[in-house]
Amino acid sequence: MAVSEDLLWDATDKDIRIVPRLRRTAVTAGCLGFFGLLLWGESDVRWAVCAPxxxxxxxxxxxxWDRGRLVEARIVVGEAGGRARLRLRHAGGRITEHDRS
Known part of the structure; x- marks a missing residue:
């Protein structure tokens, strides 16, 4: 039985969103570090220094964890009209194919 490429599942958000994540990480770590420096002389603020x-x-x-998130699942025809395979694409760009067992 010949099977054409069929889309089983498609995520609406396929991006890892690395730039907003880096910006959020830098701002939050910077703010936590700044608050740690402000409180440095008044008390034991190791928590504020270690928090960033x-x-x-x-x-x-x-x-x-987000890189492994599944964003697309397809059924594709094997090589030379062989058996159908399940193709999974992850947010990090990794593509895996699985035979039907």
Whole structure:
């Protein structure tokens, strides 16, 4: 049975949105660092100094998770009219193909 390329699922938002994420990370880390410097002499503010670093680590974890987000699923015909395969495309650009079992 010949199968043409069929779209099974398509995400409306396919972008990773790296520029707004970098801007948000820089502004938030900068503000947290600034508040840490303001409070430095008055009390024990290690939390305010470590907060920018912790926030950046959380953003990196979220970015790596978001790269794996599925944005498109298609059924495609195999090579030379072979078996149909499932093609999955992720937000980070990775494409995987899976045989029907």
């Amino acid at each position: 670093a912790a926030y950046v680590l959380v953003e990196i974890a979220h970015w790596s």
